[in-house]
Amino acid sequence: MTSQVNTEQRILNAARKVFTQKGMAAARMQEVAEEAGINKALLHYYFKDKQHLFEGVFKESAQRQFGCIWDSLKQCDCLFPAIEAFVTAYLDRMIEEPMLPLFIANELNRDAKGLADFVDRGKESRARFLHMVEEARKNGEIIDIDPRELLVNIMALCAHPFIAQPMLKHIHGISDEAFRRMIQKRRKSVPEFIIRSIRA
Amino acid sequence: MTSQVNTEQRILNAARKVFTQKGMAAARMQEVAEEAGINKALLHYYFKDKQHLFEGVFKESAQRQFGCIWDSLKQCDCLFPAIEAFVTAYLDRMIEEPMLPLFIANELNRDAKGLADFVDRGKESRARFLHMVEEARKNGEIIDIDPRELLVNIMALCAHPFIAQPMLKHIHGISDEAFRRMIQKRRKSVPEFIIRSIRA
DNA sequence: CGCAATATTAACCATTTGGTTAAACCAGAT
DNA sequence: ATCTGGTTTAACCAAATGGTTAATATTGCG
Numbered sequence: 281m282t283s284q285v286n287t288e289q290r291i292l293n294a295a296r297k298v299f300t301q302k303g304m305a306a307a308r309m310q311e312v313a314e315e316a317g318i319n320k321a322l323l324h325y326y327f328k329d330k331q332h333l334f335e336g337v338f339k340e341s342a343q344r345q346f347g348c349i350w351d352s353l354k355q356c357d358c359l360f361p362a363i364e365a366f367v368t369a370y371l372d373r374m375i376e377e378p379m380l381p382l383f384i385a386n387e388l389n390r391d392a393k394g395l396a397d398f399v400d401r402g403k404e405s406r407a408r409f410l411h412m413v414e415e416a417r418k419n420g421e422i423i424d425i426d427p428r429e430l431l432v433n434i435m436a437l438c439a440h441p442f443i444a445q446p447m448l449k450h451i452h453g454i455s456d457e458a459f460r461r462m463i464q465k466r467r468k469s470v471p472e473f474i475i476r477s478i479r480a
Numbered sequence: 481m482t483s484q485v486n487t488e489q490r491i492l493n494a495a496r497k498v499f500t501q502k503g504m505a506a507a508r509m510q511e512v513a514e515e516a517g518i519n520k521a522l523l524h525y526y527f528k529d530k531q532h533l534f535e536g537v538f539k540e541s542a543q544r545q546f547g548c549i550w551d552s553l554k555q556c557d558c559l560f561p562a563i564e565a566f567v568t569a570y571l572d573r574m575i576e577e578p579m580l581p582l583f584i585a586n587e588l589n590r591d592a593k594g595l596a597d598f599v600d601r602g603k604e605s606r607a608r609f610l611h612m613v614e615e616a617r618k619n620g621e622i623i624d625i626d627p628r629e630l631l632v633n634i635m636a637l638c639a640h641p642f643i644a645q646p647m648l649k650h651i652h653g654i655s656d657e658a659f660r661r662m663i664q665k666r667r668k669s670v671p672e673f674i675i676r677s678i679r680a
Numbered sequence: 681c682g683c684a685a686t687a688t689t690a691a692c693c694a695t696t697t698g699g700t701t702a703a704a705c706c707a708g709a710t
Numbered sequence: 711a712t713c714t715g716g717t718t719t720a721a722c723c724a725a726a727t728g729g730t731t732a733a734t735a736t737t738g739c740g
Contacts, residue, residue: 306505308726308727318688324728325688385644433637443640444639445589508696519718521700684737685739686735687734691730692729695729705719706717707717
């Protein structure tokens with residue numbers, strides 16, 4: 281039973297689970313060790329200290345997060361299909377890891393300087409998207425709107441239900457299953473909502 | 481210089497500052513004491529322990545938050561003005577305490593059971609709003625949309641810029657001042673965005 | 681095998697941190 | 711002035727926690 285394969289990845293998985301659920305500050309190294317089924321000292325054998333372990337987790341999470349999402353609109357040329365693809369990719373990603381937006385927002389708020397680099401992925405896609413909006417505006421396809429503001433709105437509509445999940449569950453008294461159904465519905469309704477609001 | 485007036489309130493203010501900025505887990509009692517200009521032991525004289533102090537802060541914050549926001553549409557009968565009033569009140573509140581949405585989302589996520597009661601304020605206003613949407617839908621004033629989904633969208637568009645503030649600052653490279661200008665613009669643009677998307 | 685490098689563990693250490701205690705302080709009443 | 715109640719403090723304590731160490735186990739290799 282000893283010398284399990286790929287201990288480092290097992291640690292990273294365990295750490296991701298604990299860190300994303302509790303956040304850096306409340307996460308306990310002991311708990312990560314238990315979750316990974318190893319000794320606490322072994323954590324420090326693979327990762328210098330809590331900060332490094334955390335950064336390993338955050339880097340992986342942030343990059344997968346923004347990677348998926350921005351890559352989704354790489355082969356889109358028209359704005360409206362791009363918005364649909366973006367929203368779908370965003371929500372699908374969130375279904376996989378629902379705690380991620382809150383986690384990222386939170387840690388980024390705690391240490392913007394130190395973690396800023398990890399969210400830089402997808403710069404080109406983002407620029408391309410903003411340009412697409414600009415063009416659509418010039419062509420009169422959509423109303424006069426600041427492209428960056430539109431992007432903020434889109435991300436808000438995608439991410440917020442997950443960030444506010446506990447509040448929604450309580451306020452509207454919905455179950456896990458009902459929440460999932462709601463998100464499924466949003467894969468269609470959110471793009472519609474956005475496009476209706478900007479179509480010229 | 482001794483025996484300052486209203487020590488309890490001074491503590492609560494200091495605690496709110498520290499807790500909202502760092503979150504329950506990372507907040508240090510010592511720091512709260514220093515911020516309040518008192519001895520650490522005095523905290524425990526006024527508040528049994530960290531949990532109680534935290535709940536004092538959270539309760540006050542959550543109630544003021546939801547209080548302001550839901551009260552804003554008490555004297556609205558038509559949907560569109562109600563939406564405008566709601567968004568304006570929401571954003572104005574956020575300008576006062578920009579960290580609040582992330583703080584509340586975060587702590588609610590950590591301990592949904594224990595804190596759920598504190599976000600219950602404004603039940604009636606919320607019900608009234610949902611009813612208003614339902615009526616507008618029946619009257620054909622707006623498209624066919626689930627009232628609760630509309631509410632989620634509205635709150636998303638209001639809260640998310642603040643939750644994602646550090647990310648926005650980094651991604652779009654905007655300053656504090658630019659952020660404030662953006663929020664000011666949103667007081668008009670968000671209601672427009674919403675109404676355009678639902679108007680029949 | 682036997683040896684060297686890597687992987688893993690139990691026990692330990694130093695610091696941080698929430699919380700307590702007992703003494704001092706200060707106000708107003710007697 | 712002094713007694714009494716609430717207020718404030720310095721010093722202290724125990725538990726939790728991140729991190730280390732030195733010894734043990736395992737693996738790959740000549």
